[in-house]
Amino acid sequence: MPNRPKPPCSRPGCEHSKPCPKHSREASRQRGSATQRGYGQQHRDRFRRGVLDRDPICVLCRRAPATVADHWPKSRRQLTAEGLDPNDPSNGRGLCASCHGRETAANPAQRGGWNAER
Structure with a gap:
């Protein structure tokens, strides 16, 4: 049985699939840690x-x-x-x-x- 393709990165214009390493790190930096929030x-x-x-x-x-x-x-x-x-x-x-x-x-x-x- 073939596997389903991974969904695309949620960032418009990104050609990676989820989880996109670049945008995952960027989102984590912007959001900050739980303690920082x-x-x-x-x-x-x-x-x-x-x-x-x-x-x-x-x-x-x-x-x-x-x-x-x-x-x-x-x-x-x-x-x-x-x-x-x-x-x-x-x-x-x-x-x-x-x-x-x-x-x-x-x-x-x-x-x-x-x-x-x-």
Whole structure:
């Protein structure tokens, strides 16, 4: 059975297939590490733990266990820009991974990576 060809690089004009080494490195440099983006020790200890302790069940579907602490109603970027504490658990909600992926994809302000450019 023949293998499917690899999908092309998501960068327009690039002739490589995924994962394109050049554009993968470029995206990582632009994005920065998780700690550089503000998801370090305080985020894990204060925000994530506080939100998941308060919301053990997903607040959207109310069926699955909450595994993701989502910044809501404002994104982490918006909270930081307004001078508010993005690690305050009151600025978040507990979601299951499925609901978090759906919510993030639907909100243009929260898209990351190459999707942020579209």
